[in-house]
Amino acid sequence: xxxxxxxxxxxxxxxxxxxxxxxxxxxxxxxxxxxxxxxxxxxxxxxxxxxxxxxxxxxxxxxxxxxxxxxxxxxxxxxxxxxxxxxxxxxxxxxxxxxxxxxxxxxxxxxxxxxxxxxxxxxxxxxxxxxxxxxxxxxxxxxxxxxxxxxxxxxxxxxxxxxxxxxxxxxxxxxxxxxxxxxxxxxxxxxxxxxxxxxxxxxxxxxxxxxxxxxxxxxxxxxxxxxxxxxxxxxxxxxxxxxxxxxxxxxxxxxxxxxxxxxxxxxxxxxxx
DNA sequence: ACGGATGTTCGCGC
DNA sequence: CGCGCGAACATCCG
Numbered sequence: 001x002x003x004x005x006x007x008x009x010x011x012x013x014x015x016x017x018x019x020x021x022x023x024x025x026x027x028x029x030x031x032x033x034x035x036x037x038x039x040x041x042x043x044x045x046x047x048x049x050x051x052x053x054x055x056x057x058x059x060x061x062x063x064x065x066x067x068x069x070x071x072x073x074x075x076x077x078x079x080x081x082x083x084x085x086x087x088x089x090x091x092x093x094x095x096x097x098x099x100x101x102x103x104x105x106x107x108x109x110x111x112x113x114x115x116x117x118x119x120x121x122x123x124x125x126x127x128x129x130x131x132x133x134x135x136x137x138x139x140x141x142x143x144x145x146x147x148x149x150x151x152x153x154x155x156x157x158x159x160x161x162x163x164x165x166x167x168x169x170x171x172x173x174x175x176x177x178x179x180x181x182x183x184x185x186x187x188x189x190x191x192x193x194x195x196x197x198x199x200x201x202x203x204x205x206x207x208x209x210x211x212x213x214x215x216x217x218x219x220x221x222x223x224x225x226x227x228x229x230x231x232x233x234x235x236x237x238x239x240x241x242x243x244x245x246x247x248x249x250x251x252x253x254x255x256x257x258x259x260x261x262x263x264x265x266x267x268x269x270x271x272x273x
Numbered sequence: 274a275c276g277g278a279t280g281t282t283c284g285c286g287c
Numbered sequence: 288c289g290c291g292c293g294a295a296c297a298t299c300c301g
């Protein structure tokens with residue numbers, strides 16, 4: 001699921017579901033989700049507490065609970081927070097759950113276990129190295145084209161690889177990067193330090209646009225499990241995942257290349273090398 | 274059946 | 288130090 005827009009959506013849902021509600025019990029079988037931290041701490045520490053605040057930075061969620069307990073959470077590739085009724089059947093691959101007094105169960109499902117949950121002190125969350133090393137967040141901080149230009153000028157990496165570097169801009173993944181570069185008409189393999197000011201401004205606009213677009217796809221927080229979702233739903237993105245299909249702008253056949261180990265779709269006509 | 278997938282991290286080598 | 292590359296993680300879907 002997760003790039004910045006999906007994580008932002010998860011943040012809004014979790015605030016709505018958890019804020020101010022007392023957690024009765026917490027469950028988390030030992031899995032890789034808790035790597036680098038104590039799985040037992042989740043079950044032990046959360047009962048009795050309430051969510052006081054929740055912030056998103058890039059693809060990370062930072063949750064502050066009463067009594068200075070904090071969670072750092074990342075959705076990895078297949079992570080998803082959801083809410084179901086207490087007696088409702090639980091989906092597969094649930095890695096952590098929070099039982100609320102009369103508001104059902106909030107759970108974290110993650111088949112591939114690429115996500116992460118770590119228990120910390122709440123007042124330490126922003127000082128964690130994962131969070132400190134993030135670049136500006138497009139929604140929280142906005143995108144300053146001059147600062148982005150400065151950052152891109154310092155590397156010869158492909159511009160697509162550079163904007164997916166979480167230290168350059170926080171939250172951009174393969175989908176947003178692919179569609180943003182298409183909007184900006186910039187070839188994904190262009191060395192980052194060759195972009196001029198005008199192109200970086202177009203790129204900043206493209207990133208904003210792809211984030212807003214994807215955010216708009218999210219709909220409302222589902223209260224109940226919306227299980228049989230997406231399967232069969234069409235790919236909603238602009239050119240991501242559409243190699244071989246016609247460019248939505250000029251109908252040229254979209255191509256794909258590999259950059260930094262990730263598939264990059266682009267239009268050879270609209271995004272010339 | 275095979276290949277690829279919205280992410281991060283680590284080790285290796287130049 | 289910068290950077291590319293492959294691997295690893297575990298499961299699902301077309």
